[in-house]
Amino acid sequence: MPHDHHDHDGLSPSGHPYRTDNDVPLTYWQTMEIALRELLIEKGHITASEVSAQIDAMDARSPANGAAVVARAWVDPDFRQRLLADASAASREMGFDIGPMNLIAVENTAETHNLIVCTLCSCYPRNLLGLPPDWYKTRAYRSRAVREPRAVLHEFGLDLPQHMTIRVHDSTADMRYVVLPARPAGTNAMTEAELAALVTRDSMIGTGLPRRP
Amino acid sequence: MAERVRVKTMMPPGHVRAPAYLRGKSGVIERTLGSFKNPEKLAYGLPAEERPLYRVRFTMAELWGADAEIPDDTLDAEIYGHWLEQEPSHAS
Numbered sequence: 001m002p003h004d005h006h007d008h009d010g011l012s013p014s015g016h017p018y019r020t021d022n023d024v025p026l027t028y029w030q031t032m033e034i035a036l037r038e039l040l041i042e043k044g045h046i047t048a049s050e051v052s053a054q055i056d057a058m059d060a061r062s063p064a065n066g067a068a069v070v071a072r073a074w075v076d077p078d079f080r081q082r083l084l085a086d087a088s089a090a091s092r093e094m095g096f097d098i099g100p101m102n103l104i105a106v107e108n109t110a111e112t113h114n115l116i117v118c119t120l121c122s123c124y125p126r127n128l129l130g131l132p133p134d135w136y137k138t139r140a141y142r143s144r145a146v147r148e149p150r151a152v153l154h155e156f157g158l159d160l161p162q163h164m165t166i167r168v169h170d171s172t173a174d175m176r177y178v179v180l181p182a183r184p185a186g187t188n189a190m191t192e193a194e195l196a197a198l199v200t201r202d203s204m205i206g207t208g209l210p211r212r213p
Numbered sequence: 214m215a216e217r218v219r220v221k222t223m224m225p226p227g228h229v230r231a232p233a234y235l236r237g238k239s240g241v242i243e244r245t246l247g248s249f250k251n252p253e254k255l256a257y258g259l260p261a262e263e264r265p266l267y268r269v270r271f272t273m274a275e276l277w278g279a280d281a282e283i284p285d286d287t288l289d290a291e292i293y294g295h296w297l298e299q300e301p302s303h304a305s
Contacts, residue, residue: 102246119232146234150282166286173230173266173291174249 057097061130065096066178067199069128070210071192073105074183087178091128098127106169107180108206113160115153115168115206116177117145123171125178129204136205146170156207179206187213215241217300218269220292228256231296239300240271243289251293265294 012018026034040046069091073080083090087103103125106114118124119142124132135141144152149166153159160166169177181203187195190213202208222237230252246266254261269292274284 119234120230146288147277147280148282149286162283166283167270168286168288170232170288170290172232173252173293175246175266175268175291 058126058130061127063129063199063201063204064196065091066125066129066201066204067196069094069096069178070180070199070204071196073180074187074195075192080180083180096128098125101125101127102175103128104169104175104177105180106167106177108182110182111163112165112167113206114177114179115145115149115166116171116179117142117168118171119143119146120170120172123176125176127176128178129201133201153207156202158208179204181210184210184212215243215270217241218267218292218297219300220269221296221298223296225253227253229253229296231292232290234276235269235271235290235292238271238275240269240275243268243270246291251295266291267294267297268292269297 010017037051041048041051069083069087072094073083073090079090079093082093083105084107087105088098088101090105091098091103106116108114116124117136122132122137122142124136126132141152146168149168150160153166171177181199183195184198187198190198194213198211198213200208200211203210217239218241219239220231220235220237224233224236244267246268248263249266250261251264252261268289271288271290272284273281273286273288276288
């Protein structure tokens with residue numbers, strides 16, 4: 001009888017705390033969002049299914065999209081040039097619907113490592129990579145990435161030699177950024193799809209490197 | 214040679230996209246980005262004129278002085294033209 005047990009200090013049978021139900025009043029902005037959405041639907045400007053479809057479209061975006069762009073740049077020098085010149089156009093060329101996003105790709109080399117942050121809020125290339133990781137939006141990451149990037153990278157397990165230059169990019173206004181990581185050694189025989197599997201989300205933010213084959 | 218600029222030290226109230234930690238700091242224009250609607254107006258639903266936007270590159274030494282991990286590491290940020298002033302030249 002799975003429910004025939006006592007409450008163990010508020011812990012579930014698996015020993016974890018129960019998650020509290022969200023029986024709390026709506027915040028001001030939650031109320032405003034619901035009011036605006038319902039008005040737009042009632043007045044026939046949008047439909048509920050269009051709202052759901054838009055949420056689905058955003059949830060369908062993932063780091064795999066960016067990984068495909070990176071892998072293409074690794075195997076196609078002309079594409080790499082186009083990506084560095086205009087990352088929005090290059091992403092669209094590969095068939096990704098990134099909307100109106102203005103994207104800049106910054107390239108890691110033997111001398112340079114790039115790191116992306118948004119100190120003012122949580123600007124992130126969502127239209128290519130999907131939603132950002134929670135830590136990207138924390139005050140700790142946002143404030144420390146510009147002040148002590150090497151200490152931050154160390155905590156991510158990435159220790160860069162002193163002779164490498166770190167370039168931090170603060171997404172303060174209308175542009176979004178994606179890191180073009182350096183292609184790992186020992187990957188000459190790999191296909192574009194195999195290469196894409198090496199490209200992690202963090203390697204496109206700059207807090208990591210691609211996987212080794 | 215890249216143009217040297219300084220972020221103005223003004224502290225207006227309201228929504229601005231020039232981070233406080235860069236105000237008064239000098240850097241070089243890394244690239245021009247074209248013109249975008251002024252976010253200081255857009256944030257309030259006001260008619261927004263287009264303003265030129267620049268990517269400005271600062272050294273960590275300029276931002277943090279002796280506390281910089283590596284002085285020559287850099288920080289790039291997008292700064293609107295009305296937040297930039299020409300840095301007076303110190304070269305003789």
